[in-house]
Amino acid sequence: MLNKDHKICKLANLINWPELEQELTSVSKVCAKGRNKKDLRLMSGLVMLQAMGNYSDLGTSENFLENHYWQHFCGFEYLVNESAVSETSIRRFRQEIGEEGMNIIMKCLVKVASSTGLLKKKDLEEAIVDTTVQIKNVKYPHDAYLLERSRKAVVDAAKELGIKLNDTYSKFFKYTTLKLWTYKQNSKAKKRLALMKAMKTRLGRLIRIVDKHIEKTANISLAENVKLAENVKLAENVKLAENVKLAENVKSDLEKSKKIYAQTIFNKAEKAKYKETNKMVYSFHAPEVECIGKGKLNRPYEFGNKVSITVSGRGNFVLGVKSFHDNPYDGHTLKQALEATEQVTKVEVTKSFVDNGYKGNNVSQKKKIFMPSTKRSDLSEEEKVMMKRRSAIEPIIGHLKDYGRMGRNFLRGVFGDIVNPIISSIGLNMRNLLNFIEKEKREMKIKLKRKAQPI
Numbered sequence: 001m002l003n004k005d006h007k008i009c010k011l012a013n014l015i016n017w018p019e020l021e022q023e024l025t026s027v028s029k030v031c032a033k034g035r036n037k038k039d040l041r042l043m044s045g046l047v048m049l050q051a052m053g054n055y056s057d058l059g060t061s062e063n064f065l066e067n068h069y070w071q072h073f074c075g076f077e078y079l080v081n082e083s084a085v086s087e088t089s090i091r092r093f094r095q096e097i098g099e100e101g102m103n104i105i106m107k108c109l110v111k112v113a114s115s116t117g118l119l120k121k122k123d124l125e126e127a128i129v130d131t132t133v134q135i136k137n138v139k140y141p142h143d144a145y146l147l148e149r150s151r152k153a154v155v156d157a158a159k160e161l162g163i164k165l166n167d168t169y170s171k172f173f174k175y176t177t178l179k180l181w182t183y184k185q186n187s188k189a190k191k192r193l194a195l196m197k198a199m200k201t202r203l204g205r206l207i208r209i210v211d212k213h214i215e216k217t218a219n220i221s222l223a224e225n226v227k228l229a230e231n232v233k234l235a236e237n238v239k240l241a242e243n244v245k246l247a248e249n250v251k252s253d254l255e256k257s258k259k260i261y262a263q264t265i266f267n268k269a270e271k272a273k274y275k276e277t278n279k280m281v282y283s284f285h286a287p288e289v290e291c292i293g294k295g296k297l298n299r300p301y302e303f304g305n306k307v308s309i310t311v312s313g314r315g316n317f318v319l320g321v322k323s324f325h326d327n328p329y330d331g332h333t334l335k336q337a338l339e340a341t342e343q344v345t346k347v348e349v350t351k352s353f354v355d356n357g358y359k360g361n362n363v364s365q366k367k368k369i370f371m372p373s374t375k376r377s378d379l380s381e382e383e384k385v386m387m388k389r390r391s392a393i394e395p396i397i398g399h400l401k402d403y404g405r406m407g408r409n410f411l412r413g414v415f416g417d418i419v420n421p422i423i424s425s426i427g428l429n430m431r432n433l434l435n436f437i438e439k440e441k442r443e444m445k446i447k448l449k450r451k452a453q454p455i
Helices: 007-014 017-027 040-053 057-066 068-073 087-116 121-125 143-161 170-185 189-217 222-231 234-263 268-277 330-345 381-402 413-452
Strands: 126-135 290-293 301-312 318-324 351-353
Touching: 007 068, 007 087, 007 413, 017 040, 017 087, 040 057, 040 068, 040 087, 040 413, 057 068, 057 087, 087 121, 087 318, 087 330, 087 413, 121 126, 126 318, 126 330, 126 381, 126 413, 143 170, 143 189, 143 234, 170 189, 189 234, 234 268, 301 330, 301 381, 301 413, 318 330, 318 413, 351 381, 381 413
Parallel strands: 126 351
Antiparallel strands: 126 301, 290 301, 301 318
């Protein structure tokens, strides 16, 4: 069934699978309980193929069942007609290997590119670095949306705690939100502000009711709960443990609601003063999201986290990815970005080409850094060519966002922010390798045709 000249078959033969499995073994954990682990060749192969086509976990498991080239790539000698891996297994494997495991897969692809001739050692020593924003899958953080989401969380917390509320204000918030957009179209700023203040006031009432109830019930000591747990049956003991977990979730929801209540309805000066001492919450389900302004006309503010991308001097190959939180200055991310790249390639970066946003960077050897403001008289002819090539990283970032996962990050939490751009980079490198193999195949056919033609 297989065509041995197919690009996926050729790529599977180029990868050193035993070495990759050995390195991933040091990262993955083995548990004595439960069923046997999935084969590392199978799971690492699926991670690469999933990133290549930007498939979901479910789509990856279904495509694996249908595509015999995928099965060959993952190490199967015979066709499998039953699902060998579920979407849950793919998600757990991703969480298990984490950032370190993803970088091991990236390192493996860099080795393949070096062995095939797509990358030379010189391309690894010269790197182009730039930062971009990885946008999280969150709604635009308007105060009205955040207040409504906080109201729902407080009402749910009240139900779990057994508090009877006279009014949940659900209808009030619904119709007030509709009025807000009507007043915006008619430019009625004062009326809009009055409605927003009314929403904030009602949220404050709900929070105070829940807080009073918690203060009353706080007198029950933890020791009494422990004694109660010793006397009850095992099933009731499990229920008690579930209630403790639920209480933690309620507590975190209330804390987020209080933060949103405190940060809303500010003018520009008040908001700037508030930001100096407090961290803003831009999303209820993803509080790690930050507001980053990049000066774009179509998107003045983007909500997510900053990511540094390092690309090879030639070959358009992604060599390193590093995620950052707390919105650091671009220049202060350069050192960590180069360290992450050298960890993947095992080659020291002697020259890095960046834009003017990296002025005042944290790299000690300043001669390594080349910016548009660098004097042309100090550069060699080769360095001048590389300076012109610096802008090649922009379309690569565009590919990572359009054909990869960086355009909208659906993975949860800070872990998702770290792993998601590495998965996108693995996918881009896979596509580059497959295109290179296909190009070599076409060139070989042309050479054979020329030889076959009579002189």
